Amino acid sequence: MSLYPEEEIYRESAFVAYYLHWSKEEILGMSHRDRRAWGAQISDINRQRNPSQKKQRNIFELGRT
Numbered sequence: 001m002s003l004y005p006e007e008e009i010y011r012e013s014a015f016v017a018y019y020l021h022w023s024k025e026e027i028l029g030m031s032h033r034d035r036r037a038w039g040a041q042i043s044d045i046n047r048q049r050n051p052s053q054k055k056q057r058n059i060f061e062l063g064r065t
Contacts, residue, residue: 004032015039 012035013027019042027035 009035012036012039015042 009028009032012032013024016022016027016035016038017024020038030038
């Protein structure tokens with residue numbers, strides 16, 4: 001069994017908390033898949049609102065087409 005890297009959990013959690021102001025308990029209670037989905041949606045909204053950031057890589061683009 002492999003565990004999801006702790007550093008990535010903190011990165012995803014901080015990203016969602018920063019934008020949505022959700023509590024630590026709410027965010028850590030989510031599955032990895034849900035945290036990444038929320039992060040991806042936040043990133044998409046940011047890119048739409050800030051076209052100059054379209055070329056910037058974000059942590060939620062891994063594995064996305």
